[in-house]
Amino acid sequence: MDFHDTPSEAAFREEVRAWLAEHLTGDFAALGSVGGPSDETGWETRVEWEKLLGRDRWVGLSWPAEYGGRGAGVPEQIIFNEEYARANAPARISFFGEGLFAPTLIQFGTEEQKRRFLPRIQAVEELWCQGFSEPNAGSDLANIQTRAVLDGDEWVISGQKVWTTLAHRADWIFVLCRTDPESRGHHGLSYLLCPMRQDGIEIRPLRQMTGSAEFNEVFFDGARTARDNVLGPVGQGWKVAMATLGFERGTAFLSSQLGFEREFADLLDLAHKTGAASDPVVRDELAARYVGLKVMRYNGMRMLTNLVQRGVAGPEASIGKLYWTTWHRAFGETALRVLGADALVVARAGGGTYEPGPQQQVFMASRAETIYAGSSEIQKNIIGERVLGLPREPRQGETS
Amino acid sequence: MNFAFSEEQEELRRTVRQFLEAKSPETEVRRLMETTEGYDPSVWKQMGQELGLQSIAVPEAYGGQGFTFIELCIVLEEMGRVLLCAPYYSSVVLAANAILNAGTEEQKQALLPGIASGDTIATLAFTEPNGKWDVTGITLEATEQGGSWSLSGEKMFVLDGHTADLIVVVARTAGTSGTDGISFFTVRGDADGLTRTPLSTMDMTRKQAKLEFSGVAAEPLGEPGSGWPAYSKTLDQAAIALANEMMGGAQFVLDMSVQYAKDRVQFGRPIGSFQAIKHKCADMLLEVESGKSAAYYAAWAAAEDNDEVPVVSALAKAYCSEAYFHAAAENIQIHGGIGFTWEHPAHLYFKRAKSSEIFLGDATYHRELLAQRIGI
Known part of the structure; x- marks a missing residue:
């Protein structure tokens, strides 16, 4: 056990700090860390910033050098995220492309696909969105009904996806489709890559309880993509999708803890200003959230050590998504307790606008987190069955 | 960054686990929890002589093996796993650390080798009938007369207080409050004026005692009054x-x-x-x-x-x-x-x-x- 930087890690940290000090100025610095993977605040500025990150290969940090990455290991990725959060740099916009699609592409893609897509993700020329969930395929994701059939050299896609974050910003979608019409469940699915800007795709925003509309419904009515735009073998899409979900539940969220540190610090400031920090119940809650925040970090470090030393994440990894979403939800409730009566109004100016403040935003938005990317109940099934080895619950058609 | 135990530490865990599974099965836990002493002297001796568990984190200069707090915690985790009935936490964690933190060089030389070998069972008496865990709970008074100190008052919930050979007592000097005047003293278990009463504990696997001090002669551990x-x-x-x-x-x-x-x-x-x-x-x-x-x-x-x-x-x-x-x-x-x-x-x-x-x-x-x- 040793939590100090090695000399090479210290040098890398210095490089990151120096880069951020040089570039995080002007509008970029003024923006601060507002926004998030599904929050469009400051979008245009964030796109510009992300391009700067891409130019200097901070986007694709972990990719192999042959695809333009820095080939950074897990410790370097942590260091980058730590310094990034410490500098209060703008929230990243490439979560779906860089965070979810790119690692899946590196694992399953052909050489041609990697060379086609990775550079454009790095250059922030193409943004991605994720097409998994459907109205009847939520927790039961294998019940995918969106179909794709081959028509000459093209796939033709028909169906509906839902909860598609930032679909209206995206240039491409990775979309899980049923390519074998006779199949059921997780058989016969394929992981297709489809351009978003075409006639066969209609995007309808879904207004959320927060008042904004980062989620969408995406309707496919004869949308087309080239025959080669399938990731992994045709009919093997489930396996590829599970890898994406693994990234979404695992390492992709590692940087969130650092954002939460900032949210906590801001809330603590507010609690001091309003005097709430001297209330014994609020103090206890704030301390409990702080405990949870630090434990999240320790869990992350243990998981990453396992990943580095043994090539597999330990049991701490499977609890990651369940842990942080549960914590964040509780944090949102604490935040509203700190706000007190001020929580009652969303816009001080009045006038019919629905503009939640930062505490109200966390309070509401965190309700989505325990649902998406596998609800907490699904996470507990996974932990129970795959980590603890408990027997599966019999499903319809199975006998006990 | 490296958040994993070393191979040596994993080996220590395996060795301790093997020993405790043999020496502290549930039947032994149940036998010992029904006794007043609450531990098996022969197992305690083996822990010291065969595995050196009592000496693990004591510095080499005081008769220990000089391992770190991490190794100590590995041993404790294994003990917690089997509910080992022994005065290990009181002696090796509470008393030994109190002596290391408060004692003078001579006192460490004198007191720690016995704890490290397992020959001395020690404990720390700090909590009182008021049940407070913070410093305001310390009311037991230490008074000085002609260069010698004596203690009067009561300590409660003292882990293994009735079996300890050496008792480290947290007291305060007369007329002080808060963190001022906090002082450590050592007292022999059989000292005159000390009445020790074993308590019936809810958790029968960990024994506690009530200690009543009536003008008990005590040796200061470190400088009296500056122990906080x-x-x-x-x-x-x-x-x-x-x-x-x-x-x-x-x-x-x-x-x-x-x-x-x-x-x-x-x-x-x-x-x-x-x-x-x-x-x-x-x-x-x-x-x-x-x-x-x-x-x-x-x-x-x-x-x-x-x-x-x-x-x-x-x-x-x-x-x-x-x-x-x-x-x-x-x-x-x-x-x-x-x-x-x-x-x-x-x-x-x-x-x-x-x-x-x-x-x-x-x-x-x-x-x-x-x-x-x-x-x-």
Whole structure:
């Protein structure tokens, strides 16, 4: 056990700090860390910033050098995220492309696909969105009904996806489709890559309880993509999708803890200003959230050590998504307790606008987190069955 | 960054586990918990002579092996796993650290080798009938007359206080309050004027005593009146050690629950296939793994003796207390009726969990401590 930087890690940290000090100025610095993977605040500025990150290969940090990455290991990725959060740099916009699609592409893609897509993700020329969930395929994701059939050299896609974050910003979608019409469940699915800007795709925003509309419904009515735009073998899409979900539940969220540190610090400031920090119940809650925040970090470090030393994440990894979403939800409730009566109004100016403040935003938005990317109940099934080895619950058609 | 035990540390864990599984099976725990002394002197001797467990974290200069707090915590986690009945925590964690933190060089030379060899059983008497864990709870008065000190007052909940050969007492000098005047003294277990009464403890696997001091002659440990920093540090180390010990028990009850959920059949299938039970087990795993992360990180901070110790000790004690108790309580629920019987071991862990949660101050107390230390 040793939590100090090695000399090479210290040098890398210095490089990151120096880069951020040089570039995080002007509008970029003024923006601060507002926004998030599904929050469009400051979008245009964030796109510009992300391009700067891409130019200097901070986007694709972990990719192999042959695809333009820095080939950074897990410790370097942590260091980058730590310094990034410490500098209060703008929230990243490439979560779906860089965070979810790119690692899946590196694992399953052909050489041609990697060379086609990775550079454009790095250059922030193409943004991605994720097409998994459907109205009847939520927790039961294998019940995918969106179909794709081959028509000459093209796939033709028909169906509906839902909860598609930032679909209206995206240039491409990775979309899980049923390519074998006779199949059921997780058989016969394929992981297709489809351009978003075409006639066969209609995007309808879904207004959320927060008042904004980062989620969408995406309707496919004869949308087309080239025959080669399938990731992994045709009919093997489930396996590829599970890898994406693994990234979404695992390492992709590692940087969130650092954002939460900032949210906590801001809330603590507010609690001091309003005097709430001297209330014994609020103090206890704030301390409990702080405990949870630090434990999240320790869990992350243990998981990453396992990943580095043994090539597999330990049991701490499977609890990651369940842990942080549960914590964040509780944090949102604490935040509203700190706000007190001020929580009652969303816009001080009045006038019919629905503009939640930062505490109200966390309070509401965190309700989505325990649902998406596998609800907490699904996470507990996974932990129970795959980590603890408990027997599966019999499903319809199975006998006990 | 490296958050893993070394191969040597894993080997230590295996050795200690093997020894404790042989020497402290449930039958022995049940036999010893019914005795007043609450430990087996021959096993205690073997722990010292064969494995050197009492000396593990004592510096070599004082007869120890000079390993770090991390190794000490590995040993404690294994002891917590089997509910070892022995005065190890009182002697090796509480007393030895108090002496290391407060004692002069001569006193360390004189007192620590005996603890390290296991020949001396020692403890720390700090809590009083007022039941307060903070410094305001220390009221037992030390008075000086002609260069010699004597103690009068009462100590409660003193771990192994009735069997200890050496008692380190936390007292205050006359007319002081708060952190002023805090002083350490040492007293022999058989000192004149000291009345020791064994208590019937809820957790029968860990013994406590009431100690009444009536003008007991005492030797100052360090400078009388200036013991607060050493006392505070001792309590932080004790909390970290206890957090690690708790996680051994917590993992054990989780394993017990999972095994039972696989074996026990109701409605024609194992109860672990029902989400109601499966999700309980998943929650337990989350809390046990998280508690370990906190406890291990805190052990590292204590080994480094760095400035994170005050914060991470409060943090680890708060989290691990609740995680252990929750796991131990769910273990009973998952077992159903059998889990409520005297013959089933579930209640032994349930009681140890609650007792450990309360000892040194419960989770709420430690969150307030944490709040003060991080500036809430």
